[in-house]
Amino acid sequence: MSFGLSFSNNQNTVVLDSEFSRLCIISNGRYSPTQESGRGSVTVFPRAVTSQEPPLVFIRPDTSGVMGAAGQMFLTGSPGNWTGFYVRTYSKKTAPPNGRYFVAAFAAQPVATYGMRLWDGQGELLYDTGTPTALFTRSFTNWTYIKTEQSATTSYSNYYRVDFEFPENEYLMINSFGMGLLAGSIVGRTLFSLWDFAGGNMWAITEAFVNPLDFHLPAVFAKMAT
Numbered sequence: 180m181s182f183g184l185s186f187s188n189n190q191n192t193v194v195l196d197s198e199f200s201r202l203c204i205i206s207n208g209r210y211s212p213t214q215e216s217g218r219g220s221v222t223v224f225p226r227a228v229t230s231q232e233p234p235l236v237f238i239r240p241d242t243s244g245v246m247g248a249a250g251q252m253f254l255t256g257s258p259g260n261w262t263g264f265y266v267r268t269y270s271k272k273t274a275p276p277n278g279r280y281f282v283a284a285f286a287a288q289p290v291a292t293y294g295m296r297l298w299d300g301q302g303e304l305l306y307d308t309g310t311p312t313a314l315f316t317r318s319f320t321n322w323t324y325i326k327t328e329q330s331a332t333t334s335y336s337n338y339y340r341v342d343f344e345f346p347e348n349e350y351l352m353i354n355s356f357g358m359g360l361l362a363g364s365i366v367g368r369t370l371f372s373l374w375d376f377a378g379g380n381m382w383a384i385t386e387a388f389v390n391p392l393d394f395h396l397p398a399v400f401a402k403m404a405t
Contacts (some may be wrong), residue, residue, distance in 0.1 A: 252357025
């Protein structure tokens, strides 16, 4: 950076400067069942996200039994006006969709009534006191294939697991878990995640009519900076 503002922490890591945007938390709150007999949840953000690209949604289900946390997720709204998100639990055997969330974008919004704002050289708002930082904490792809089940309609459900301790302050990015995967057929391969709190396992479940066993999608976690 040849000019502007640069801010470093006690570890001499640059956490804010005039050239690069941070992952800014635009809104946060709780999500809960709203439809589909308690299996589906539509959440409206307290303030719309004004980025052109889709924002990132992170959730942390309430610690209770087995939670089917992130199946068939999608955002509501449109570029420049993202208004909320939908998420659906895996099955009737898993807990209803209850928990905490935050939505973040690689751009700030003019939220605070006082404090500091920082723009880049093109006039894009990089920092606002009212949009705190989200910090990526870890990701993993070391899923272990466990089993396959076939339904009466001949679709295959593959189960993959990884050990996980479920810290209260870490949230899963669900954008990737809401997208379809390739499976060698037009229908594709749907994807769900399960949080088994008692067993200390995180599960990924894929469903498809053509059954590829390979699975390496990263599970990405972040926390809200305090």
